[in-house]
Amino acid sequence: xxxxxxxxxxxxxxxxxxxxxxxxxxxxxxxxxxxxxxxxxxxxxxxxxxxxxxxxxxxxxxxxxxxxxxxxxxxxxxxxxxxxxxxxxxxxxxxxxxxxxxxxxxxxxxxxxxxxxxxxxxxxxxxxxxxxxxxxxxxxxxxxxxxxxxxxxxxxxxxxxxxxxxxxxxxxxxxxxxxxxxxxxxxxxxxxxxxxxxxxxxxxxxxxxxxxxxxxxxxxxxxxxxxxxxxxxxxxxxxxxxxxxxxxxxxx
Amino acid sequence: xxxxxxxxxxxxxxxxxxxxxxxxxxxxxxxxxxxxxxxxxxxxxxxxxxxxxxxxxxxxxxxxxxxxxxxxxxxxxxxxxxxxxxxxxxxxxxxxxxxxxxxxxxxxxxxxxxxxxxxxxxxxxxxxxxxxxxxxxxxxxxxxxxxxxxxxxxxxxxxxxxxxxxxxxxxxxxxxxxxxxxxxxxxxxxxxxxxxxxxxxxxxxxxxxxxxxxxxxxxxxxxxxxxxxxxxxxxxxxxxxxxxxxxxxxxxxxxxxxxxxxxxxxxxxxxxxxxxxxxxx
Numbered sequence: 001x002x003x004x005x006x007x008x009x010x011x012x013x014x015x016x017x018x019x020x021x022x023x024x025x026x027x028x029x030x031x032x033x034x035x036x037x038x039x040x041x042x043x044x045x046x047x048x049x050x051x052x053x054x055x056x057x058x059x060x061x062x063x064x065x066x067x068x069x070x071x072x073x074x075x076x077x078x079x080x081x082x083x084x085x086x087x088x089x090x091x092x093x094x095x096x097x098x099x100x101x102x103x104x105x106x107x108x109x110x111x112x113x114x115x116x117x118x119x120x121x122x123x124x125x126x127x128x129x130x131x132x133x134x135x136x137x138x139x140x141x142x143x144x145x146x147x148x149x150x151x152x153x154x155x156x157x158x159x160x161x162x163x164x165x166x167x168x169x170x171x172x173x174x175x176x177x178x179x180x181x182x183x184x185x186x187x188x189x190x191x192x193x194x195x196x197x198x199x200x201x202x203x204x205x206x207x208x209x210x211x212x213x214x215x216x217x218x219x220x221x222x223x224x225x226x227x228x229x230x231x232x233x234x235x236x237x238x239x240x241x242x243x244x245x246x247x248x249x250x251x252x
Numbered sequence: 253x254x255x256x257x258x259x260x261x262x263x264x265x266x267x268x269x270x271x272x273x274x275x276x277x278x279x280x281x282x283x284x285x286x287x288x289x290x291x292x293x294x295x296x297x298x299x300x301x302x303x304x305x306x307x308x309x310x311x312x313x314x315x316x317x318x319x320x321x322x323x324x325x326x327x328x329x330x331x332x333x334x335x336x337x338x339x340x341x342x343x344x345x346x347x348x349x350x351x352x353x354x355x356x357x358x359x360x361x362x363x364x365x366x367x368x369x370x371x372x373x374x375x376x377x378x379x380x381x382x383x384x385x386x387x388x389x390x391x392x393x394x395x396x397x398x399x400x401x402x403x404x405x406x407x408x409x410x411x412x413x414x415x416x417x418x419x420x421x422x423x424x425x426x427x428x429x430x431x432x433x434x435x436x437x438x439x440x441x442x443x444x445x446x447x448x449x450x451x452x453x454x455x456x457x458x459x460x461x462x463x464x465x466x467x468x469x470x471x472x473x474x475x476x477x478x479x480x481x482x483x484x485x486x487x488x489x490x491x492x493x494x495x496x497x498x499x500x501x502x503x504x505x506x507x508x509x510x511x512x513x514x515x516x517x518x519x520x521x522x523x524x525x526x527x528x529x530x531x532x533x
Contacts, residue, residue: 053426058351085428095419099442109427112437158423165427 004029004169004199005050010064012045012054019045021223023064027169027216032191032200034214034231036207038246041220043203044092047171050201051087052080068169085113088167092174094154096146096161102129103142105157109165124164132160133190152183159190163198170194172202176209188213207247211235219243287513294510297503302511307473307489310498317508319475323390323483324512327469328459330394330479335401336451340440342402343409343447348435350410359410362403373399374464382468390476390483393469397458404457408450412443445526452523456516462487486512 005027012020020042027033035043048054049062052073065072073083096105106125115121125142129135134156138149146157155175162170172191176184191200191213204210210217211231218228219240227234227243238244245251301316308315342362346355377396382388416439424438425431440447470482471492486508493505 051426053422056422056425081428081430083428084426088428089422089426091419091423091426093419095417095423097420097423097438097442099444108424108438109429112424112427112429112433161423161427167428 002029003027004069005201006065006067006070007050008065008067010046010049010066011062012042012049013059013061014045014057015059019223020049023225025218025225025228027199027201029199030196031215032195032202032213033216033218034210035201035203035218035220036205036210036246037220038251039205042223043220044173046220047089047173047201047203050169050171051084051089053084053089055080085165086167087169087171088162088165089171090155090159090162090173090175093178094151094158096149096154096157098145098147100146101143102138102146102149102157105146106160106164109161113165125160128160128164129157131163131190131194132156133186133193134160150183152179152186155179155183155187156190159187163194167198169199169201172200174203174205177205184209207235219246221246290506290510290513293503293506294508297507298510302507306475307484307504310496310501313500315504317484317486317489317504317511319472320484320486320489320508321511322475322477323469323472323485324459324487324515326390326477326479326483327393327397327465327485328455330391331397331401331458332451332455334394334398335405335454338398339402339405339451339454340409340447342406343413344435344440346406346410347413348439359407362406365399366403366407369463370400370461371463371466373397374466374468377464377468385480387480388468388470388482389480390469391479393465393483393485394479396464396468397461400458400461400464401454404454405447405450408453409443409447412446412450413439415446416442448526449523452519452526456519456523459516459519460487460512462491466491 003026007023007025007027010020010023011018023046035046037043045054050066050073054060054062062074064074066074068083068086072078073080073087097108100108103125106128107121110121110124115124126135129138134153137153138157141148146154149157155178159170159175176187179187188209191202194200202210202213214231216228217231217234219226219234219238219242221242227238227240229239234243235247238247301314303316303321304318305314305316306319307317342358346359349355350359374396376399377392381392381395385392420442421434421439424434429438465485465488469485469488471488472482472484476483490505490508490512493501493508496502
């Protein structure tokens, strides 16, 4: 196994409020890493630091290093636009582009990155939607508005949109928290199918989900990384009292 | 005691209800009267010649307002060509980059500009366009109207671009898209229907203006499509013909007023259709 992302002494602030405190961890290539913890513990901020979308918010600051294949994405020579092409993101609430068709949504990233050939775009769109396990449901209405899809379909469309630009890492910020159990199962299955091609980091509220889908789990509490280990170890033999209290449901 | 208080309260309630109802009726009735009167007086002047012929001297039957129709479209077109890019870009600045000390100042100035009497914008265009060119012109009229359009378009664009949720911006950024492309291809596209509505409302608003055109576009009895020449517009034509002592010119003014109202109405309806498209926010 190789380390795709190495996070060193990562701190993040919103104005004067420190949201992350000295985070150190490694993310293995072609694995699913889950980030769990109670609300407000910094899970979402953590993944938003990994593709430099944290800094888009006003007054948001960061310190420390995030090495992608050994290169610091926060180095002064690093371009956030190029970082985000390699590290894609799926958000908590499905956010398809409302004025675009299903096809155009998936094509958006490729087109905006300057690819113009029609057949190349069409191939990438079909491949991505198939990979997101959505093809059979939308193949007859590719040119209909994306907002007409159900929430679960919209979220898989957003995953297809992310896959289409061929990132190396996919960050998922509670991708199933707004979805029903069947849609959630679809997305979990999908993660298992695509993880041999991508490195996935998923934030989740749901500990069962973390146990089901992930290879590694990090437990965050009040902006600190309390524990990070292989998922089975974390859930059967937690090393920290606070982790144990959280996963056994004593708080959170 | 209790029933007396109840009676009093009910009386006040009914009175206020009646007053507000009557006010609404009066408001709508006045609008209907204006429309009805214009239709009755104006429709009789309308025929094909009215749209394709030039005005004739008083006493000579026939003639139309073709030059004024073309002139109004031209002046409003020039105004739109100036005001739409400036207004939309100012709206982008205020909503996307407006988190600084300078933006509230611009926002306030736009609101002030919006409430400036229209005759004053005419004077400004006179000073800055007519005097240097030594000539009244369609261009000067367009500049005067654009001064009125810019703040309207700026403020509506700002509001509608701001309505685009941040989650959409982040979705586009997360695809590795540079910010300028996010704004042009994603944010503007999402807000496009709303911005079009704002533009149509601005067009409808300035299309009916007379004061800024009196000493900028001035008037022209002949057909002209040259931006550097004086040009006839429907509103100035109405102003001149309605205040003339000749009955046939007065009738022409009613006809032109009718056509103008229909044009403004169409602009308003088109803007309503824009807001109802399936792609609107």
